[in-house]
Amino acid sequence: MTATAKTTAPKAAPPAAAVAADAHWAATQERLRARTRPTAKLVICDDVEARKDLEVARYALRRVESEAADRPDDQAVKDAVTAAKTDVEQAQATFDEASIVLRFQALPRLEFEALKKEHPATEQQAEDDLEYNVETLGPELISRSSLDGMPVEAAREYLDTWSEAEAAELFNTAWGVQQETRMDLGKG
Numbered sequence: 432m433t434a435t436a437k438t439t440a441p442k443a444a445p446p447a448a449a450v451a452a453d454a455h456w457a458a459t460q461e462r463l464r465a466r467t468r469p470t471a472k473l474v475i476c477d478d479v480e481a482r483k484d485l486e487v488a489r490y491a492l493r494r495v496e497s498e499a500a501d502r503p504d505d506q507a508v509k510d511a512v513t514a515a516k517t518d519v520e521q522a523q524a525t526f527d528e529a530s531i532v533l534r535f536q537a538l539p540r541l542e543f544e545a546l547k548k549e550h551p552a553t554e555q556q557a558e559d560d561l562e563y564n565v566e567t568l569g570p571e572l573i574s575r576s577s578l579d580g581m582p583v584e585a586a587r588e589y590l591d592t593w594s595e596a597e598a599a600e601l602f603n604t605a606w607g608v609q610q611e612t613r614m615d616l617g618k619g
Contacts, residue, residue, distance in 0.1 A: 468537040469611035470578065473604040475597075478529035481522075488522040491515050533601075534578040535608045543609050546571060565602070573605040 476482050492515040499508045538546065550568035552561045573586035590598045 468539070469608050469613060470534060470536045471604050471608040471611070473533040473535070473601060474530050475533070476526055476530040478526075481526045481529045485519075485522040485526045488515070488518040492519050533581070533604070535573075535576045535605050536578050537608045537611060538576055542575075546575065569602045569605075572609075573601060576605045576608060 492512070495508065495511045495515045499505070499512050502508050537543070547563050547568065550564045550571065552564050556564060569590055570583045570586035573590075574581050574583040577586075586601075589601055593601065
C-alpha cells in the first residue's frame with residue numbers, strides 16, 4: 432500500500448453485550464425510535480357568530496380570573512369563574528361543531544428534500560431568489576403531508592379559489608410542520 436492510498440474500514444458495531452449493559456442508552460434509543468413526526472392542525476370556521484362567541488367567552492373568563500386573583504376569598508367571584516369556564520366550554524363546543532379541521536404531518540426528511548427537488552424554481556422565480564416553484568410544490572406538499580387524505584387536485588383547487596390569505600395559511604400550515612422542531616439545546 433502506498434502512502435497516498437486511503438482505506439476506510441467499516442465502523443464496527445459495538446459488542447451486543449456492551450450495548451445490552453448500557454440500559455440508559457438502550458432506553459434512550461427505544462424512545463428515539465418511537466418518536467412520531469410533528470403534526471399541525473388548520474382549523475377553519477366559517478361561522479362568524481361561533482368565532483365571536485368563543486372570543487367573548489374567553490375574554491370574560493380572563494377578566495373574571497384576573498378579578499379572582501385579586502380577591503381569592505370572594506365566593507361570588509369564584510362562582511363567576513366557574514360560570515365563565517362553563518361558558519367557554521359551551522362556546523368551544525359550538526365552535527368545534529362548526530369547524531373543519533385539517534391535519535398535517537411532517538414528511539420524512541429525505542422525502543421532503545426529494546419533493547422540493549421535483550419542483551425547482553422557474554427562471555423568473557430563481558431571479559427572485561426562490562429555490563422552489565411554490566405553485567407546483569404547494570398542492571403536492573399539502574396532499575402528501577395531509578393526514579386526512581387530501582388529494583392533490585383538491586389542494587390545487589383550494590389554493591386557486593380560496594382568498595389569498597386563506598390559501599397562504601393552508602400552504603403555510605403544510606410547510607410549517609416540515610420546519611417544526613421539538614428540541615431544546617438546554618444548558619447541559
